[in-house]
Amino acid sequence: MKSEFHLGKQAPASVGNARHYDAVIVGAGFSGMYMTYLLNKAGYRVKGFEAGADVGGVWYWNRYPGARCDSQSFVYSYMFSKEMYRSYPLLFAEQPEILDYLKFAADKMDVRKSFQFDTRVESAHYTEVDNCWTIRLSDGNSVTATYFITAVGSLSAANIPSIKGLDRFAGEIYHTGQWPHKKVDFTGKRVGVIGTGSSGIQAIPVIAKEAAHLTVFMRTPQYSLPARNRKLDPTFLKGLDADFEGLVRAVRSNDVAMVVGTPTRRVVEDSPEERTRVFEAAWKEGGALKLVFESYTDIAVDADANRAVADFVRAKIRETVEDPAKAEMLIPNYEILAKCIVLDTDFFETFNRSNVDLIALRQTPIDEIVEGGIRTTETEIDLDVIVFATGYNALTGPLLSFDIRGRGGISLHDKWQGGAKLQSYLGVANAGFPNMFTLTGPQSPAVHGNVPTLIEQHAEWVFDCIQHMTSIGADTIEPHPEADMEWALQCNEVVQRTLFADADNWYTGANIDGKPRATLTYRGGIRAFRKRCDEVAADGYHGFRITMAADNAVRE
Numbered sequence: 001m002k003s004e005f006h007l008g009k010q011a012p013a014s015v016g017n018a019r020h021y022d023a024v025i026v027g028a029g030f031s032g033m034y035m036t037y038l039l040n041k042a043g044y045r046v047k048g049f050e051a052g053a054d055v056g057g058v059w060y061w062n063r064y065p066g067a068r069c070d071s072q073s074f075v076y077s078y079m080f081s082k083e084m085y086r087s088y089p090l091l092f093a094e095q096p097e098i099l100d101y102l103k104f105a106a107d108k109m110d111v112r113k114s115f116q117f118d119t120r121v122e123s124a125h126y127t128e129v130d131n132c133w134t135i136r137l138s139d140g141n142s143v144t145a146t147y148f149i150t151a152v153g154s155l156s157a158a159n160i161p162s163i164k165g166l167d168r169f170a171g172e173i174y175h176t177g178q179w180p181h182k183k184v185d186f187t188g189k190r191v192g193v194i195g196t197g198s199s200g201i202q203a204i205p206v207i208a209k210e211a212a213h214l215t216v217f218m219r220t221p222q223y224s225l226p227a228r229n230r231k232l233d234p235t236f237l238k239g240l241d242a243d244f245e246g247l248v249r250a251v252r253s254n255d256v257a258m259v260v261g262t263p264t265r266r267v268v269e270d271s272p273e274e275r276t277r278v279f280e281a282a283w284k285e286g287g288a289l290k291l292v293f294e295s296y297t298d299i300a301v302d303a304d305a306n307r308a309v310a311d312f313v314r315a316k317i318r319e320t321v322e323d324p325a326k327a328e329m330l331i332p333n334y335e336i337l338a339k340c341i342v343l344d345t346d347f348f349e350t351f352n353r354s355n356v357d358l359i360a361l362r363q364t365p366i367d368e369i370v371e372g373g374i375r376t377t378e379t380e381i382d383l384d385v386i387v388f389a390t391g392y393n394a395l396t397g398p399l400l401s402f403d404i405r406g407r408g409g410i411s412l413h414d415k416w417q418g419g420a421k422l423q424s425y426l427g428v429a430n431a432g433f434p435n436m437f438t439l440t441g442p443q444s445p446a447v448h449g450n451v452p453t454l455i456e457q458h459a460e461w462v463f464d465c466i467q468h469m470t471s472i473g474a475d476t477i478e479p480h481p482e483a484d485m486e487w488a489l490q491c492n493e494v495v496q497r498t499l500f501a502d503a504d505n506w507y508t509g510a511n512i513d514g515k516p517r518a519t520l521t522y523r524g525g526i527r528a529f530r531k532r533c534d535e536v537a538a539d540g541y542h543g544f545r546i547t548m549a550a551d552n553a554v555r556e
């Protein structure tokens with residue numbers, strides 16, 4: 001980051017009746033808190049709004065049993081200063097520990113004072129005449145801001161599929177991403193879990209132990225790998241602490257922003273016996289890194305290489321699940337890595353319990369929800385509780401859930417044509433939406449690696465950009481439409497080089513009925529992304545159009 005400046009021209013304290021801020025930030029998770037901290041520290045007047053009652057973002061809402069993070073915990077932290085860094089006792093940290101860390105971080109950065117909690121942003125409209133964003137809030141008030149910054153996360157718009165009869169169900173209904181703050185007691189209850197993504201796969205083994213009976217409703221089988229979560233060796237943690245700078249360098253220069261070895265061999269270069277030895281060692285160690293990221297170079301791009309790993313995992317599922325019919329239902333028949341890879345603790349083993357049943361929804365879809373349970377095309381299952389582990393309207397969903405309008409009143413929804421024509425320069429800015437930044441927005445690589453690392457990169461980049469604008473006395477910044485389009489094409493080109501261009505996953509919107517398919521992420525790696533962002537800034541914000549306050553001149 002560059003040195004600190006205050007806003008050159010003092011913005012008015014109010015516009016009309018609304019209070020005016022230099023920047024308004026939506027969301028108090030990892031990204032919103034850091035953005036707020038950076039701007040506060042430099043003396044900007046910042047206001048944040050958060051729908052939850054406290055900080056935490058996704059970790060505030062996702063309190064379902066078994067919730068934990070699939071990134072290495074010793075990198076799942078702010079790393080911009082050693083004081084902010086914290087490692088956790090377990091390799092994969094659990095939700096309460098992460099939320100505790102975020103509360104600690106909020107205190108340390110002193111950002112709570114800038115946030116109004118329990119408040120949703122309902123709309124954000126840009127007006128050209130005063131170069132200002134007007135933000136309307138759920139409490140009936142409005143504020144205005146020079147910069148409008150969304151820090152709403154990629155996975156915050158919960159997806160509850162519209163299933164006929166849902167409102168008739170007499171029992172309890174939960175969504176993993178909107179979990180109650182008090183413990184949900186499953187003891188003695190008949191529970192149905194719909195969905196087997198990360199959330200379902202984490203929750204299912206825990207719920208199965210408590211419930212009288214559990215029925216899992218699965219639409220698509222998953223490649224889930226054993227997490228083998230364990231306590232981290234204190235000597236290892238001390239080593240990280242002793243060379244904190246080295247850790248930061250390693251993480252920031254890695255494609256998935258974790259401590260990962262780089263593979264050097266292609267699958268065909270090893271004999272089938274040698275491959276099996278490599279895969280077995282990775283399986284024993286657990287996690288996804290060794291098996292899918294460190295073992296071979298070509299798993300994402302070569303169909304045979306991919307099949308070798310996929311077959312290995314399929315064989316493990318068959319070995320683990322005792323009932324061959326259930327095992328076959330649980331076998332995925334698409335490329336490994338086509339969907340977000342999942343880590344589990346005893347997920348497949350759970351289907352060996354006598355109180356757990358599996359319904360494959362592609363064979364026997366849900367007909368309707370009835371007062372006492374779920375009716376499929378084949379049977380009716382009595383339930384006391386339904387848990388929707390049905391994921392999110394990812395990436396675009398959080399931004400399209402409120403009314404954002406740029407120049408000429410055009411809505412973000414219309415610009416993106418609901419997502420079908422998604423174009424967002426570096427995932428952080430949009431042509432036609434001056435002075436608006438979307439931290440880890442659609443077409444950024446955030447969800448393809450350790451998210452806090454990308455959040456730091458994005459927030460620091462936005463901060464430097466605002467400092468630059470202030471230092472040159474500029475009025476507005478927004479990408480040229482061509483820059484938007486070029487970035488969207490790049491995102492698309494990168495995915496075309498993989499085996500996953502046509503895969504059904506939430507990176508393309510395929511998980512939501514009726515959502516237009518598009519390339520919603522950048523899969524070229526966090527290292528390449530960081531380099532590109534740095535080059536854009538070094539080149540005077542190449543691809544952006546900057547207008548000057550004084551003479552309305554334009555700097556390209």
Ligand code: NA7
Pocket residue numbers: 155159161176194195196197198199200201218219220340361389390391392506510511
């Ligand atoms: P995911 O990974 O999107 O998983 C959602 C699950 O719900 C998945 O199995 C879906 O099946 C299933 N689903 C979605 N809609 C339906 C309907 N209409 N009917 C039946 N089943 C449905 O969300 P998670 O919360 O588990 O994880 C989100 C991310 O958090 C994860 O990727 C990690 O990055 C962390 P599908 O596979 O779409 O057929």
